[in-house]
Amino acid sequence: MGRRTTTAVTASLAGAALIALLLPLTTAPAGATPARPTAPAAATTAKPFQHPGVLVGDRQLAFVRSRLAAGAEPWRSAYAQLRASRYAALDWRPTPRATVECGSGSHPNHGCSDERDDSMAAYTDALQWALTHDRRYADKAIEIMDAWSATIKGHTNSNAPLQTGWSGNNWARAGELIRHTGAGWPAASVERFATMLRTAYLPELVPGSPRKNGNWELIETDALMGIAVFLDDHKTFDRAATMWRQRLPAYVYLTSDGALPVPPPRAGISGKAALVKYWQGQSTFRNGLAQETCRDLGHTGWGLEAAAQTAETARLQGLDLWAEGRDRLVRALEFHAGYANGARVPDWLCNGTLKTGLGPTVQLAYNEYHVREGLPMPRTQMYVAAHSPFGANYFIGWETLTHTNAP
Numbered sequence: 001m002g003r004r005t006t007t008a009v010t011a012s013l014a015g016a017a018l019i020a021l022l023l024p025l026t027t028a029p030a031g032a033t034p035a036r037p038t039a040p041a042a043a044t045t046a047k048p049f050q051h052p053g054v055l056v057g058d059r060q061l062a063f064v065r066s067r068l069a070a071g072a073e074p075w076r077s078a079y080a081q082l083r084a085s086r087y088a089a090l091d092w093r094p095t096p097r098a099t100v101e102c103g104s105g106s107h108p109n110h111g112c113s114d115e116r117d118d119s120m121a122a123y124t125d126a127l128q129w130a131l132t133h134d135r136r137y138a139d140k141a142i143e144i145m146d147a148w149s150a151t152i153k154g155h156t157n158s159n160a161p162l163q164t165g166w167s168g169n170n171w172a173r174a175g176e177l178i179r180h181t182g183a184g185w186p187a188a189s190v191e192r193f194a195t196m197l198r199t200a201y202l203p204e205l206v207p208g209s210p211r212k213n214g215n216w217e218l219i220e221t222d223a224l225m226g227i228a229v230f231l232d233d234h235k236t237f238d239r240a241a242t243m244w245r246q247r248l249p250a251y252v253y254l255t256s257d258g259a260l261p262v263p264p265p266r267a268g269i270s271g272k273a274a275l276v277k278y279w280q281g282q283s284t285f286r287n288g289l290a291q292e293t294c295r296d297l298g299h300t301g302w303g304l305e306a307a308a309q310t311a312e313t314a315r316l317q318g319l320d321l322w323a324e325g326r327d328r329l330v331r332a333l334e335f336h337a338g339y340a341n342g343a344r345v346p347d348w349l350c351n352g353t354l355k356t357g358l359g360p361t362v363q364l365a366y367n368e369y370h371v372r373e374g375l376p377m378p379r380t381q382m383y384v385a386a387h388s389p390f391g392a393n394y395f396i397g398w399e400t401l402t403h404t405n406a407p
């Protein structure tokens with residue numbers, strides 16, 4: 001799919017918006033409060049899906065192979081990090097369960113860590129196979145996926161929707177790479193894996209989590225879209241796109257939203273008192289602030305990263321969610337990266353105290369908006385330089401390797 005030119009993109013930001021990205025972190029919002037924008041209708045994905053097409057596509061894989069063959073950085077170091085990871089071990093043994101029970105904070109933890117770790121190992125092995133065509137890694141990824149698809153029946157307890165989001169993201173990426181890169185995954189195993197996704201994951205993901213903190217529904221949306229691509233399910237893909245379009249404006253504030261943030265969809269949360277409570281007690285709203293900023297930057301990073309991962313999968317399928325979310329995501333990344341880099345927290349923000357630790361959550365959006373589109377993102381650029389290569393974390397894996405300068 002052709003990309004937008006830097007000139008066109010810069011023009012679309014209407015000059016003043018671009019300059020505003022570089023203003024100090026404490027810049028006051030504009031006085032005008034236009035009416036809230038309405039989410040555009042979901043576009044039906046009529047054409048066939050592109051495969052592999054969950055987070056990583058053929059062009060990216062070819063690009064990374066070329067960089068590794070040249071011994072170029074940071075890909076060389078990022079790949080060495082992957083190879084040294086426990087997830088890459090060829091003696092990995094999957095530990096599937098029929099029922100994964102996950103309570104709040106994964107307490108109880110009956111298979112929660114096992115499922116997350118096995119799904120990340122499957123993706124790690126699938127990625128190694130796709131980059132090297134070393135048969136051992138394809139076989140290991142297939143072994144892990146087959147073990148779970150032959151065993152799991154469902155998820156229970158309060159964290160079940162989020163758990164299926166974390167693990168479902170990894171399963172969809174692993175399955176997509178193995179299925180569509182000539183790994184020789186038997187058709188019967190592919191169908192059993194597809195049945196697992198339909199019966200043990202989609203029922204938890206489709207309803208979303210309207211009243212939870214926003215990272216939940218964004219992670220669920222990410223998994224929903226990836227699974228839709230693997231299943232060639234256009235209806236579920238369009239549902240994921242609609243959920244993304246509704247949840248992102250309720251997660252990242254822009255002054256154009258009005259005096260208050262956009263209420264979370266389908267949650268029944270509205271009015272100043274309810275919204276301030278939902279936004280962790282924050283009552284002053286500035287461009288780029290997120291619903292979980294005053295909770296901590298770790299969960300906020302998860303929400304922003306899930307939105308970015310969804311947009312990247314959509315891009316591979318010809319739907320430009322990146323353009324739709326540009327202003328919110330660029331402002332949010334710059335806002336939070338600044339404090340993650342050590343900027344002083346003003347008194348108006350979270351009573352002057354932030355829990356930092358943004359994690360490996362910026363690479364995709366940075367690559368899209370700064371590298372592909374040429375937008376200035378100095379704070380995010382500083383964060384990438386200080387913290388990459390980025391490794392694996394729950395539903396995030398090896399994005400310095402897969403998305404640095406990715407075409």
